[in-house]
Amino acid sequence: MHLVELLKRRPVPAAAVFLALTRRCPLSCRHCSTASEPDAEQQSGALLRRFVAGFSRADHPEFLLLTGGEPLLRPSLVHTLATTARAAGTRSYLLTGAFFARGGTTPPTVRSALRAVDHVAVSLDVFHEEYVPRHQVFRVLHELLADGRDASIQACGNGSDDPYLTELTEQVRREFGDRVPMLVGTVQPVGRAREWSPDGGTHGHGTGGEGAGGEGTGGEDRSGHGTGHLPVQGLLRAAPCDLAAWPVVGFDGTITACCNQDTLDERPVAGHLRLGHVGSTTWPQVRRRVTTTPVLRALRTYGPLQLAQRHLAAPARPDTGSGPGAAALDFLDSLDYCGTCRSLAGAPDALRRIEADGSRPSAALLEQQAIALQSQSGPVGFARRHGAATRAGLVLLGGTGPAEGAA
Incomplete structure (x- = not known):
């Protein structure tokens, strides 16, 4: 399973589900979006196995993404989840920091887990290299390729x-002959990086294992959408959220519709983004809520900034007597893209209006058009929106087409 197969489906609601297997990690990387620790919390393996066992041939996600922390601290669980998912028709993806590579050999239980998944992404950047030597990561990647596994690098x-x-890109391309794609992002002020990275006023998406830019990575504007402050006839330009599509089972079992780290960490979770709990909610229920909930549909169509301007109560402009006033625009300026979305939880009247809009007969058609436009840009378009834009073409390495922009 090449990386582009995953990324081209990223805007499609319920095409995949993230499972955060553990917040534990033996590394203490300075940029870690989840601020993982060796003794951090992790969800019951039994609950996760039961959730994945609920996949069926008739109703299953296309992809299961296994994240952490470090999911390979639970190699037997990885093996079970991946094989159970495959029996239902779901392919699996795993992101690892390759902590085990430091020993010079891959432990048998870890290697068995790696062979069970369809795609292995390895984190490799200046922060991970403080703990795991690059040549040992390359050794693991060569092993994966020799075993017939698809692999990529997340940097x-x-x-x-x-x-x-x-320098890293050039060496990777020489070492593997352009066989290993790379998803490249930039450090964001989230998790441990919040203590030292410049705060641009927004926080990156990602669970620490987000296949579209986790481990504290994200786009140059962090939201992947910009601020959205481009008015069209007095209304902010629509900036659809293409990440409110794949649900995330968090470290405590709470299931959210969003992979933004602040959303995953915040308790209680904003009501319009909470889908249930892994202990009591099945995959068919999650899929139905993701695909049919009117507020999520509106977020995927317009984005939170335009919805906030449309539906949050605001004084009229003094010059026209209509439209959002300065107070409302100042409020929007004070929030980032994802922060605006979470703020809707404190505005029940606005949420009711958004729900009404998202329930209209035309809403599903408009959402389909928004998803189609995002899908047309393909994997490179997604990587450009949510990663290091000038390196977006690196996701195509090892595929059938040219690595556009890979230089």
Whole structure:
């Protein structure tokens, strides 16, 4: 399963589900979006196995993404989840920090888990290299390729022009002959990186294992959408959220419709983003809620900024007597893209209006058009929106087409 097969489906609601197997990790990388620790919390394996066992040939996600923390601290669980999912027709993806590579050999239980999944992504950046030598990560990647596994590298740097990324990219392409794709993002002020990285006022998406830019990575504007402050006839331009599509089973079992780390960490979860709990909610229920909930449909069609301007109560402009007033625009300016979405939880009247809009007969058609436009840009378009834009073409390495923009 090549990386592009995953990314091209990223805007499609319920095409995949993330499972955060553990928040534990033996590494303490300075950029970790989840601020994972060796003794952090993790969800019951029995609950996760029961959830995945609820996949059926008739109703299953296309992809199961196994994340952490470090999911390979639970190799037997990884093996069971991947094989159970495959029996239902679901392919699996795993992101690892390759902590085990430090020993020079891959433990048998870990290797068995790696062979069970359809795609293995390995985090490789200046932060991970403080703990795991690059040549040992390359050894693991060579093993994966020899075993017939599809593999990729998830890297991040301090901006697209980081010299480290240039050097890393060149070596990876030489070492593997352009057989290993790379998803490249930039460090975001979230998790441990919040203590030292510049705060641009927004926080990156990702669970620490997000296949579209986790481990504290994200796009240059962090939301992947910009601020959205481009008015069209007095209304902010629509900036659809293409990440409120794949549900996430968090570290405590709470299931959210969003992979933004602040959303995953915040308790209680914003009501319009909460889908249930892994202990009491089945996959068919999650899929139905993701695909049919009117508020989520509206977020995927317009984005939170335009919805907030449309539906949050605001004083009229003094010059026209209509439209959002300065107070409302100042409020929007004070929030980032994802923060605006979470703020809707405190505005029940606005949520009711958004729900009404998302329930209209035309709403499903408009959502389909928004998803189609995002899908047309393909895997490179998604990587450009949510990663280091100038390196987006690296996701195509090892595929059938040219690695556009990979230089």
